Amino acid sequence: MNLDRLDLNLFLVFRTIYSEGNLTRAARRLHLSQPALSHALARLREHLDDPLFVRQGHSMVPTPLARSLIEPVRQALQLLEQGLQQGSQFDPAHAQRNFRVALRPVLESTVLPRVMQRLSCLAPQVSLQALAPARQELAAELAAGRIDLALDVDLPLPEDILRQRVGTDTLVVVAAGGCLPAPPGLQQYLQAQHVAVSSRQSGPTVEDMALQRRNLQRRIALRCQHYFAACEVVAASNLLLTMPHSYAQVVARTLALDIQPLPLELPPLALYLYWHRHLDADPANRWLRELMLSQWKDGAADPG
Numbered sequence: 382m383n384l385d386r387l388d389l390n391l392f393l394v395f396r397t398i399y400s401e402g403n404l405t406r407a408a409r410r411l412h413l414s415q416p417a418l419s420h421a422l423a424r425l426r427e428h429l430d431d432p433l434f435v436r437q438g439h440s441m442v443p444t445p446l447a448r449s450l451i452e453p454v455r456q457a458l459q460l461l462e463q464g465l466q467q468g469s470q471f472d473p474a475h476a477q478r479n480f481r482v483a484l485r486p487v488l489e490s491t492v493l494p495r496v497m498q499r500l501s502c503l504a505p506q507v508s509l510q511a512l513a514p515a516r517q518e519l520a521a522e523l524a525a526g527r528i529d530l531a532l533d534v535d536l537p538l539p540e541d542i543l544r545q546r547v548g549t550d551t552l553v554v555v556a557a558g559g560c561l562p563a564p565p566g567l568q569q570y571l572q573a574q575h576v577a578v579s580s581r582q583s584g585p586t587v588e589d590m591a592l593q594r595r596n597l598q599r600r601i602a603l604r605c606q607h608y609f610a611a612c613e614v615v616a617a618s619n620l621l622l623t624m625p626h627s628y629a630q631v632v633a634r635t636l637a638l639d640i641q642p643l644p645l646e647l648p649p650l651a652l653y654l655y656w657h658r659h660l661d662a663d664p665a666n667r668w669l670r671e672l673m674l675s676q677w678k679d680g681a682a683d684p685g
Contacts, residue, residue: 391425402440471664473504481510483531491627523657531655541658548677549649555622558637567644574602576611576622588623
């Protein structure tokens, strides 16, 4: 049988007739006229090439084929009803779900610990997968449903990608412990040698662009991809590193680092949640957004 040509509502009629054993009661339960119910049954009989029910007095007695079909039909309809119910509401305490969230590696250490702590309390059967797609692929990944939510800086994304500002971070200067006893001045900053962190192979960083606007340039001794590796280099050298304050505080728990203000006037780094428009009203996605937003509402993830 080709299911593409079969009205699946006919199985709802089949289940109801089987349960009621009577066409009049089945029609009343389905809010259909008896002729409409009889027409639906005739269509299903034609598709299955079987009478399905045989009239005996006032009752409709199922045929052997109907008896063999009833349990698979009941299970299939139950699964469909459960799926539709889950689509209209989300119960985190009982949900079994894996969410995929796009995060820059630098945000994993500042965001994931508290998120997972709350997940274990509020949604013990919900899991999280942190991904780091290329930023030029982020919109397509959200649109395709391969990512449920993204957390990143301000990005130029299409209109069908919705956003909400969640918090800010600031850039600071990090050096080996004891190397920066006081906040560095701009000249001291420019005369030092630096580690630059970027996932791109070339091009200026945010702090380099700020210096270029003032016709200034710093000396970069090392360019690498990850802040933790850069912090390990800085902790064992006299190099300086410019990095987000929130992650600097995390790394300073394990490495001997001094954290000082950046001697440049830069606006705070704004962080945004991103999701696709088709998930805006989705209860599960909305719950996850609220969970992520709570990290900043209570000040837990905002270095201020």
